Amino acid sequence: MTTLASMNGIELTKVGTDEIEIPTHWYNIVADLPTPPAPGLHPGTGEPLQPQDLAPLFAMGLIEQEASTERWIEIPQPVRDVYALWRPSPLFRALRLEKALGTTAKIYYKYEGVSPVGSHKPNSSVPQAYYTKLAGRTRVTTETGAGQWGAALAFAAETFGLTCDVWQVRSSYESKPYRHAQMEVFGASVVASPSELTKVGRELRERFPDTSGSLGMAISEAVEEAAADPNASYSLGSVLNHVLLHQSVIGQEVLQQLAVFEEPQIDYLFACAGGGSNLGGIALPILRENLDGRQNVKIVACEPMAAPSLTQGEFRYDFGDTAGMTPMLKMYTLGKDFVPDPVHAGGLRYHGMAPLISHCYHEGLISAIAVGQLEAFEAGVLFARAEGIIPASESNHAIAGALRQARAATESGASPVIVIGVSGNGLLDLPAYTEYLSGNMSDG
């Protein structure tokens, strides 16, 4: 175990809030990519999207960000003020995990579970609510899988005085009552999707009477509702460029925090990937290090076996939702009608992958692995017992990827620096842990 510089007489295992700054700007990878990503296409005309095409759904501040090629976009002060409730989030050296593994690797983890709702999602819900308010709209609609995004938007909407309607994937709605309670505490209305409230929901229920729902279906419902109400904006918790942009605060902080640890080089970065917001947030500012020649980090997207869009999907234009109401995006996709098994990592159950992540993967700038549910939870329990933090089901996939690498390093006697993005805490995933510990969890 390496001895680190001590702080307050305590071996340095955490770099927290006051030594580093909350970023003042979001980082936009588009400015630094060697080749430009393909544009989104209008679902009706098939032509490249224009800002006005998105105007019925999104506030103009967000549309500008979606299309921006500027490297740095200033974070508005009211957004930074809310970020300050939990940002900067801590970066830990996982000394106890290293000891439990007996590994020669050095492991760090960035922990987003300290946010008000327990995940990285408010990094984008807060600016989305802010720009919606700024545009004079009074309402946001959205979909949610496991509920992290819905809770994050409910919190942000409440903060800026907007009403919030959430369509939650039916399987999660029914199996996770704590999550919709959390949204309701923040004043949101939550319904199971597909619902009777929208035309598309009614059609989906007729076509698939026993469906457990999917993110694609819930997106269709929230989009239909927002498009029909001039006072409403639609909010998406992942996939789009502006969401990944907002999440870039994570990776920027990691770089600052590793500097405090006097750790100039990362060898491996593992982050879970569903729609791509968590991966993009932590990885793209670090990918810039590679593009600029300062570092040579191997970035590994950890996706679930149940929705392996990068490792088993096709790179082509597809819709973001099931009903085909959204723009067409060039992305790795399993097809818009793909309904993943209802695994516990509901936040990763998406048929596609963010176009920016898809582009980087296609260009060979990042790599990907698929992780089964059992391996993920085995890693999560080991992590919890060593570090004291119970990770979210989604985050367990990243931890599992990191453990593979740490064990390989130990075998070869190498000492790589491994960074894990722990996207949230697992307090509302505890029944999944019970299922795993009792031996009743299926692999997925």
Added chain:
Amino acid sequence: MTTLASMNGIELTKVGTDEIEIPTHWYNIVADLPTPPAPGLHPGTGEPLQPQDLAPLFAMGLIEQEASTERWIEIPQPVRDVYALWRPSPLFRALRLEKALGTTAKIYYKYEGVSPVGSHKPNSSVPQAYYTKLAGRTRVTTETGAGQWGAALAFAAETFGLTCDVWQVRSSYESKPYRHAQMEVFGASVVASPSELTKVGRELRERFPDTSGSLGMAISEAVEEAAADPNASYSLGSVLNHVLLHQSVIGQEVLQQLAVFEEPQIDYLFACAGGGSNLGGIALPILRENLDGRQNVKIVACEPMAAPSLTQGEFRYDFGDTAGMTPMLKMYTLGKDFVPDPVHAGGLRYHGMAPLISHCYHEGLISAIAVGQLEAFEAGVLFARAEGIIPASESNHAIAGALRQARAATESGASPVIVIGVSGNGLLDLPAYTEYLSGNMSDG
């Protein structure tokens, strides 16, 4: 709204981890009390307790702390190393809550919900596990009500390589499956109390076949089990002097953090009180300010209507448990056979009150109010919607007390400085919030 000094360009609303130090010593109020508290008595002889009387149950390091009259006791380095996972915990200026209330008061809150298990309890479970390990014992037993203490001890036991057996009050065991899942993730064995595993448990089940259990009963079981096993220690999450000692890190940090806020005087301090560990931890280092003449803080214990030991109990010797196996303690008590209604703030459902808190209350050094469940949850929802943090059911009692004071201040045009101890987060209490929001919660 007062304008504060800004930090990183952000209005200062939080003082977190790196500007202040994790305390190096625990603070022992006994050294500064004008009159000494009454000693504990041996349950058999009725004579004042001697250290050897406690040796079968507790490690000697803890027994010495229980009887200590030293003002400062050094925190062992391995304990501070674990504290560093989440300490210092943040102190927030509740600007959004002040705005929501339209109050002239200035409100701060100390937030212990950032710990690995989401409450203040690990402040004592970690040193208790450490000293138990140091004494060469391999196992800890304990009771838990809502589950915060059990989860905290399970985490600490895992950290120091001890096995951990938890008796959880039956009503909580049955209504809070997430909590025992949390303990099990950390490797603990959990049973509902009263159980068939102990003699006293079997007797209680025979006498009270339909009992929902109580902390007093669960203590009896955990004590019986530890006393019969020379390798085991019993751990208590509240009441005793050494527990309040460990919790003193909270109040010490508050004083450091208010200094960063350039706030030299507190007018009111509100903290929830069940057994007294949270109240003692935040209040006793601040009471020292009063005793030394530096401040004149009104300290208000907020207890639940369902277990109002300070406001409605008697100040006399009583047992800490139902079966009468523990030492007799001079405390405010509702009687050892009192079984509180199964309200949601399970952590406050105790028949007695820590002797140190009882003594201070009897001497007029602190005051107390009782808060009903509905008022508590109304306050908790208001707090969550303003501050983004969903508080624990227990913490809601303190918030309710603070809101009473803030509203009174607004009416009189005063601007007192109010500090709230928010002892934990409410993520595992979400069903109680649902019950409240749906109008189905009874007062209690």
